[in-house]
Amino acid sequence: MIKEAISKAAELIGSLTSKDIGQTLVSQFANKDQNNKYACFFTTLFMYFRTLHGLKLTWEQYRDALKNAGCINEKFYIKVEANKGDTRFARLAGAGPLAYCSYAGPKIREKILELLLKGQPVPFSLNAEHFESIDGYETDDAGNITFRIDDPGGQLDTHCDGQTLEVFRLEKGVRKYSVPNSGKGRRKITRIYYFE
Numbered sequence: 001m002i003k004e005a006i007s008k009a010a011e012l013i014g015s016l017t018s019k020d021i022g023q024t025l026v027s028q029f030a031n032k033d034q035n036n037k038y039a040c041f042f043t044t045l046f047m048y049f050r051t052l053h054g055l056k057l058t059w060e061q062y063r064d065a066l067k068n069a070g071c072i073n074e075k076f077y078i079k080v081e082a083n084k085g086d087t088r089f090a091r092l093a094g095a096g097p098l099a100y101c102s103y104a105g106p107k108i109r110e111k112i113l114e115l116l117l118k119g120q121p122v123p124f125s126l127n128a129e130h131f132e133s134i135d136g137y138e139t140d141d142a143g144n145i146t147f148r149i150d151d152p153g154g155q156l157d158t159h160c161d162g163q164t165l166e167v168f169r170l171e172k173g174v175r176k177y178s179v180p181n182s183g184k185g186r187r188k189i190t191r192i193y194y195f196e
Contacts, residue, residue: 020136020148023051023121028152031059035075041131042066042076043152044123045193048133049093051121065092095195102191109162112147113137115194121150122194126167126187127180132157134192165189 028036028043046062049055057065066072071079071089078089087098101111112134115122122134132155136148145162155178157167165188168175178187 018136018138019116021051021116021119021121023047023133023135023150025135025150026050026059026152029154033060033063038075038077039063040153041078041123041125042072044131044133044150045078045089045093047150047152048121048123049090049095053094055093062093090195097196098193099196100191100193108165108189108192109145111194112189112192113145115192120194122192124189124193125191126178127190129181129187130155130178132167134160137162160189 024047026043026047028039033039042063043059046055046059049062055062063072063076066078066089067074069088069092071087071092073079078087090096090098101108112122116134116137123131124134125131130153132149132151132153134147135150138146138148140146147160147162149157149160149167151157155167156169157178158169159175160167164186166177166186167188168177170176179185180187
């Protein structure tokens with residue numbers, strides 16, 4: 001089933017071997033906010049809005065605007081309006097309602113590729129512990145897909161295996177996989193986010 005999904009994804013890509021959305025990486029720690037260690041989702045969405053919606057505010061200006069509008073709290077928890085499928089923080093950036101796709105095998109890979117082929121970065125959750133963004137992909141001669149990752153935090157992840165959805169960085173050509181807070185296993189993409 002996974003090989004079928006990769007094959008279908010490869011058909012979506014066609015003859016392209018790589019794509020770079022052009023998102024600029026922003027560090028959640030490149031500021032003096034005392035709670036910046038909680039700001040990975042906020043920063044991932046900030047990068048998304050700058051790339052797709054031309055958000056001109058600085059990280060700090062956007063943070064302050066959201067705090068003033070009651071969209072986030074001090075620890076960057078983003079408040080979603082109940083039962084509307086919409087978020088005030090997205091409207092402030094000019095985006096539509098928030099949607100997501102949770103891990104369900106091949107379905108999430110297809111959605112990632114669909115969004116990338118539309119020129120959209122793809123914010124995602126790693127086991128609901130950390131948030132990063134996909135900014136492109138590469139394929140090899142065998143049709144294997146590797147997603148390019150922008151990590152706003154300290155994990156330093158740079159890639160994601162298109163088959164397993166596990167994220168990693170390369171050190172001297174060797175994959176160093178991101179590890180969950182428990183210290184056991186490997187982190188993988190469990191949910192992606194987009195705006196309709």
